[in-house]
Amino acid sequence: MIDACEIDVRLRKKQHELEIRASKLSEELTRYNIEVSKDSEDRAQQLENEEVAEAIAQETQQELQQIKHAILRLKQGQYQVCELCQQSIEPERLLALPYTALCASCANEQ
Numbered sequence: 001m002i003d004a005c006e007i008d009v010r011l012r013k014k015q016h017e018l019e020i021r022a023s024k025l026s027e028e029l030t031r032y033n034i035e036v037s038k039d040s041e042d043r044a045q046q047l048e049n050e051e052v053a054e055a056i057a058q059e060t061q062q063e064l065q066q067i068k069h070a071i072l073r074l075k076q077g078q079y080q081v082c083e084l085c086q087q088s089i090e091p092e093r094l095l096a097l098p099y100t101a102l103c104a105s106c107a108n109e110q
């Protein structure tokens, strides 16, 4: 049996970490926009860094959405129910991926 309180604490902790990461990334991206280098080589490197930061920022936002969704599912008592097949999600899967909304077999079919 899964301890909903413990899961809630874990999810919120992760949410907090991701929010910090997201705000650091957006600061970084703002800085890139301000400090545009005039040197073309530097500029190329800068654009590359900017792209990487943007990709991570997007991933972070996606993860945040998943976590918020999982917290909501937990509140509704749906946390352990697969969103596709309505079967129970394997407890070991939830431990490894605390914000998954799909059981292993549905996730494999995605």
Ligand SMILES: [Zn+2]
Residues within 6 Å of the ligand: 082, 083, 084, 085, 086, 087, 102, 103, 104, 105, 106, 107
């Ligand atoms: Zn399923």
